Amino acid sequence: xxxxxxxxRESCLPVGLTDxxxxxxxxxxxxxxxxxAHGEALFSAGDRFDAVFEIWTGFFKTVVxxxxxxxxxxxxxxxxxxxxxxGIDTGRYSVDAVALEDSQVCVIPFEVLETLGREIPxxxxxxxxxxxxxxVKAHSVMLxxxxxxxxxxxxxxxxxxxxxxxxRGFSASSVVLRMSREEIGSYLGVKLETVSRAxxxxxASGLLFxxxxxxxxxxxxxxxxxxxxxxx
Amino acid sequence: xxxxxxxxRESCLPVGLTDxxxxxxxxxxxxxxxxxAHGEALFSAGDRFDAVFEIWTGFFKTVVxxxxxxxxxxxxxxxxxxxxxxGIDTGRYSVDAVALEDSQVCVIPFEVLETLGREIPxxxxxxxxxxxxxxVKAHSVMLxxxxxxxxxxxxxxxxxxxxxxxxRGFSASSVVLRMSREEIGSYLGVKLETVSRAxxxxxASGLLFxxxxxxxxxxxxxxxxxxxxxxx
DNA sequence: CGCGAACTTGAGGCGTGTCAACCCCTGTGG
DNA sequence: CCACAGGGGTTGACACGCCTCAAGTTCGCG
Numbered sequence: 001x002x003x004x005x006x007x008x009r010e011s012c013l014p015v016g017l018t019d020x021x022x023x024x025x026x027x028x029x030x031x032x033x034x035x036x037a038h039g040e041a042l043f044s045a046g047d048r049f050d051a052v053f054e055i056w057t058g059f060f061k062t063v064v065x066x067x068x069x070x071x072x073x074x075x076x077x078x079x080x081x082x083x084x085x086x087g088i089d090t091g092r093y094s095v096d097a098v099a100l101e102d103s104q105v106c107v108i109p110f111e112v113l114e115t116l117g118r119e120i121p122x123x124x125x126x127x128x129x130x131x132x133x134x135x136v137k138a139h140s141v142m143l144x145x146x147x148x149x150x151x152x153x154x155x156x157x158x159x160x161x162x163x164x165x166x167x168r169g170f171s172a173s174s175v176v177l178r179m180s181r182e183e184i185g186s187y188l189g190v191k192l193e194t195v196s197r198a199x200x201x202x203x204a205s206g207l208l209f210x211x212x213x214x215x216x217x218x219x220x221x222x223x224x225x226x227x228x229x230x231x232x
Numbered sequence: 233x234x235x236x237x238x239x240x241r242e243s244c245l246p247v248g249l250t251d252x253x254x255x256x257x258x259x260x261x262x263x264x265x266x267x268x269a270h271g272e273a274l275f276s277a278g279d280r281f282d283a284v285f286e287i288w289t290g291f292f293k294t295v296v297x298x299x300x301x302x303x304x305x306x307x308x309x310x311x312x313x314x315x316x317x318x319g320i321d322t323g324r325y326s327v328d329a330v331a332l333e334d335s336q337v338c339v340i341p342f343e344v345l346e347t348l349g350r351e352i353p354x355x356x357x358x359x360x361x362x363x364x365x366x367x368v369k370a371h372s373v374m375l376x377x378x379x380x381x382x383x384x385x386x387x388x389x390x391x392x393x394x395x396x397x398x399x400r401g402f403s404a405s406s407v408v409l410r411m412s413r414e415e416i417g418s419y420l421g422v423k424l425e426t427v428s429r430a431x432x433x434x435x436a437s438g439l440l441f442x443x444x445x446x447x448x449x450x451x452x453x454x455x456x457x458x459x460x461x462x463x464x
Numbered sequence: 465c466g467c468g469a470a471c472t473t474g475a476g477g478c479g480t481g482t483c484a485a486c487c488c489c490t491g492t493g494g
Numbered sequence: 495c496c497a498c499a500g501g502g503g504t505t506g507a508c509a510c511g512c513c514t515c516a517a518g519t520t521c522g523c524g
Contacts, residue, residue, distance in 0.1 A: 064371045068460055072375040086371065088364035095371060114357065118350045125346065131363040132320035138370030139296045139318065139327060143304040145377035146421030150512065181471065189378030191513060196472055212471065212521065228300055382480065413503065423481055428504055444489070444503065 001030040001106060011080040011168075012054055013108070013126055021120050029116055030054070030106040036099040042083065044096045049087030051109045055079050058103020059178045062095040063186075073187040075137075076100070076161070076179060079168055082130050100178040145189045148227075153188040154198035155226040158208075162217060172220070177213040233262040233338060243312040243400075244286055245340070245358055253352050261348055262286070262338040268331040274315065276328045281319030283341045287311050290335020291410045294327040295418075305419040306373075308332070308393070308411060311400055314362050332410040377421045380459075385420040386430035387458040390440075394449060404452070409445040 003014050004022035014022060014029070033056065036042050042053060045065065055077060062075045062083065074095060077083050087093040088110065117124035144153050158175075166172035177184075181192040188195065199210045207223050209216040217223065235246050236254035246254060246261070265288065268274045274285060277297065287309060294307045294315065306327060309315050319325040320342065349356035376385050390407075398404035409416075413424040420427065431442045439455050441448040449455065 064375050066375065070375065070379050072371075072378045074371045074374050085364055086368050089361045089368055094368050114353065114360070118353065118356065121346065121350065124350065124356075128346070128363070129321045131360070131367070132317055135363070135366050135370065136318050136321055136326050138367065138374070139304075139306045142306050142370070142373055142377060143296050143298065143302065145374060146304045146418065147302050180469095186378065192470090193472080193514085194512060197512095200472070412501095424502090425482085425504080426480060429480095432504070 001033055002026040003029060006056075008054075008056060008080055013082060013130065014123060015126055016122050017120065017126075018122075021122065024120065025116055025123070029112060030108055032107040034105050034107050036060075036103045036105060038099055038102050040099055042097040042099065042103075042105060043087075043093045045092075045094055047087075047093050049084065049091050049093055049110070051107050052082055052084040052087075052113065053097075053105040053107060055081050055083065056104045056106055058105075059100045060097050060103065061100055061179060061183055061187075062097050064095050071186060072189075073179075073183050074141075076187070078164060082134075085131055085134055150188075150190045150194045151198045151201065152227055153190065154184075154195055155202070155223045157184065157188055158215070158217065159220065159223055159227075162220070173217045175215045175217070177215060233265055234258040235261060238288075240286075240288060240312055245314060245362065246355060247358055248354050249352065249358075250354075253354065256352070257348055257355070261344060262340055263344075264339040266337050266339050268292075268335045268337060270331055270334050272331050274329040274331065274335075274337060275319075275325045277324075277326055279319075279325050281316065281323050281325055281342070283339050284314055284316040284319075284345065285329075285337040285339060287313050287315065288336045288338055290337075291332045292329050292335065293332055293411060293415055293419075294329050296327050303418060304421075305411075305415050307369075308419070310396060314366075317363055317366055382420075382422045382426045383430045383433065384459055385422065386416075386427055387434070387455045389416065389420055390447070390449065391452065391455055391459075394452070405449045407447045407449070409447060 003009055003012070004019065004026050006012070009015070009022065014025060017025070034042070034053075036058065042060065057079060059079075060077045060083065061073050062077065063071055063073050065071045077097075083097050083105070084093060086095055113123075113127065117127055144156055148156065162172040162175060165175065179187075181195045185192040185195045199208075199215075202208050202223070203210050205222070207217070207219045209218065235241055235244070236251065236258050238244065241247070241254065246257060249257070266274070266285075268290070274292065289311060291311075292309045292315065293305050294309065295303055295305050297303045309329075315329050315337070316325060318327055345355075345359065349359055376388055380388065394404040394407060397407065411419075413427045417424040417427045431440075431447075434440050434455070435442050437454070439449070439451045441450065
């Protein structure tokens, strides 16, 4: 596997490396490309940790669960994002990572990443940036879960999703959701019916058109205003 | 500042380092000990990032805020925990870190940490573990915010707090809360009155005694059961 | 073409928020 | 040492947003 010629090299772990450094990590950082079928788990909570995974193509959900059967979707990682960082601490993954569509991931053995990080300071720095970003994203989700009303959460979710799609060159207005209402609801801390009602209400307000998993956002600014116009 | 003779060296960043390695980082990893008075901010969202902070003594809260004035407490870090990791990504801190009592923190310039990490693999590994743990903790908070009822959240909060105190050699049954009902409520995504009512109800159930910020937990197992006995 | 899963929509109940009054501590100044 | 002020905490009554339960609809897929 060669990072130096990969189409994602500008939005992936080795961003900012020189051509020389990129060639140095070719065939070393990533040795295997793994395919994950729709519905299949890339890894599960409790599995032994030995690698992190860079999403090359596809879409995932990550889920934490308690022994009592409580579940919570903690994220919807997509192309260019790194998964498995939660496993570094204890040596076992703490979430399930399930593909929401047929996907391909670059397998990065963690030992190799730490070694190459010592050799290439820029790689080390990028890795730290990515872990830090993960923490910041988590804080942002906590803010949503802790302080927003149901409709605001759904609006924030849609805006966040479309922004990420836009950054990857996809349309930000016409979206096909890869996840169910129930998965969205779990992520946002509300029930699936509440998500459905929010979509319907947004449609009635002329902000978007929704038909099952197809969403056409006609008024992104209006959606954004839902996050501002709140009695705080 | 010397890490090799610090009383916290077994529950701090350089855990697991050899005596030689510890002496190598003495006066280098930590150059300054900073005092933060009760109510004062160690750093604020937007401040330029150049260091992470290891809490030596004291107690903090971290708070995220939006431009619209929405706020969310994201954590209550205490002795032996690392703060400021959120600033690595963008080069600016993304939360406020406010002392809830007079505190002292070791200032760790981030440049130095990355350099020493390249020299000492064990230091690098410990740092990665800590960042990873931060992500896992965040997932756990998401689970609370997204799937638990108010009383369950309060019970989980109390159990988590006392467990951390216990790990530091303090009593796990007799606690003086350093934070207000409002701060607890913000952290848990409920209103301060709801926190107050939960405390009162726990007392009525014989699980604990509460008087203002003094909490005496008489039945930790009973508290734990509140998290199990739920229709999921 | 038909089945089942996912989604939508409605009615009613419950949990938490809101608002307000009161109490308890702490700290300050006379 | 006491009086007082003020912030934090508690408790109650009521409102409302979201959950629950249920029925009906649509869509994807075998």
